[in-house]
Amino acid sequence: MRVLTRAELNRSLLARNLLLERATLDPVSATEHLVGLQAQEPQEPYVGLFSRVADFDPAAASTLLESRELVRTLMMRRTIHLLSAADCLGLRALHQPMLEQRMRSVLRARLVGVDEEELRAAGTPLFEGDPRQLADAGRALADRWPNAAARDLGDALSSLVPLVQVPPRGLWRQAGPARNTTIATWLGRDAPTTTDTGEIDAEALVIRYLRAYGPAASADVRAWSGLARLPAAIKNLAPDLVTYRDERGRTLLDVPDGILPDPDTPAPSRFLPAFDNAVLGYDDRSRIIDDEHKGLSVAGARYLLVDGRVRGTWTTRTDDETTVLVISPLSGLTRAEAGDDVESEGHLLLGMLTDGVGEHRIEWAA
Template sequence: MTVLDARALNRATLARQSLLERSTASVPQAVAQLCGLQAQEPQEPFIGLWSRLAGFEPGLLDDALTARQVVRTHLMRRTVHLVTAADALAWRPRHDAMLRQRVLGTYRRELADVDPEEVAAAGRAVLADQQARTMSELVRAVEDRWPGPPRRALGELLVAALIPMAQLPPRGLWQRKAGVRNLPLTTWLGRDTHPVPIADNDPVGQHLVRRYLAAHGPAASADLRAWCGLAGLPTAVRAVREELVAFRDERGRELLDLPDAPRPHPDTPAPVRFLPAFDNAILGYHDRSRIIDHAHLGLSVAGHRAVLVDGRVAATWTVHDRRLRITPLRPLAAAEQEATHAEGRALAAFLDEGIAHVQFDTGS
């Protein structure tokens, strides 16, 4: 079985994440190809798309959100993601049990005496008027029946687990600050979700496996589980196994992939790219060594924005006091500094925040 080293896996990831070459895809096409973008920080998807799409302008994502082509919703790993409307409707039923388990597990004591089905029915009755509500407004409408649990616990149970919700614009629009207003996905999108059988070869799970590998492969089952939060999708993996090709990484793990997916030569040049906080290219794996050194793994879950140099996380970046500050994590050669500075200037122009300087911060 062919062994793929970290550099080969890195280039495969960059190719599928449109980080080797900017794509000409539309915003909905790109969001679908990426299997969504993590979006609990509302402005970060704009940076992620700018780094991946040729000629991307913020209004393109704004238009996709307001036209209901893409939607903000709780999905993979109980995290807010930006996904296409079609994916939100198709994938949400498969994630329902995981979302419920995670919220009930987080608030085990607080929600011990609550019947989730009764809470869900009460929440749907409130939302039957098709008016969007904040989590606080929804909790206030039902809390007389459940005065015991903390409002936060009851609210998260409603909006992140029991009722598939869309977070409505202006939340998530370019340079707009807006609170979360929730409306059931089916109301916002005008289409229903449909429960699907899991035991019968898990058809939605099979779709998730193929889509994940298209965006992140080659990858192990543990990587798939880390991405979606589901328990490895073993039935689905078995069902599609004969469609796939297998490799091993340097640790001996089996990696699965679509046979015709891009796997560029490990020496393929990789341009500098600035990534947003919580980017898919980093968080989409259990083993992130293909893109970030072990010593810096904490950055990937702490909300630090990263800079890829030669395809790997080599710096972090921030914007403060009209300066885009780049903090290297390793020494950068002169050519790497020049390329990073040039891409930083382009990002500064895109962000349109009056950034006057792009500078390296050595900490000295």
């Protein structure tokens, strides 16, 4: 069995995740290719798309939330993702058991005496009218379950009821509360409750993951999706997949036509947003980040890729009317080693973040 080096896996990830070369895709198509972008920080997906899509216009992408072609909803790993409307509808049934199980693991001890089906039935109508925040829905039900905190009732409803967060939440350069309505109300049709209705099943999801993130181990697919019931799907797919091993001895799965670029292919510098799935989408993240730094994602660090690997973090601040991009090197990265490519890409990012208005500069932290 062919062994793929870490460098080969890195270039494959970059190519398939649209980070080796920006793609000429519209934001909906790019989002579908990536099977969503993690989006609990509302503005972060714009950076993720900017780093992957040629001639990306964040304002135009923002209008897709208003036209309901893109939506914000709980999905993989029970985290908010930016998804196409089609994927929101197609993926919900597959992820529903996981969403409920993860909700129980967090809230079971705090919702003693609360029947899930009764809560679902009582909570669903609350979101079918005007969009509302989860805690507001919880407060509306407080008299019925007085021993449960409103925030916990609302948190449970976020998994029990298929919801989307509505604008202005998530619009470009706008802020807004996390107000929710049902998928059916927002998109005009119910999300299927089972995967036997022609919607996206586990096998289709595995194939899509491999096309955007592979080659990968079954543990990587599980870490990315949060789904535990994948062995049967992978077994069914096995005759149509190719297999490799990584340098740690794990079996890697891949689609037969999966891209495997030359490991010496030059990789441009890229700025990734917080919680980007290029980093979070694996159980073993060593193809893109050193083990000593992988915990930074918990704090919502934004990553700088140099030669395809995480070599720094970044943030922005405003000094008077100047927007400053602050780069903090990791793994011994020096400004000289980073080269001009980092600053060129950084100025492009600043132009996007500021809509091309005002002064900006780059600063390297000590």
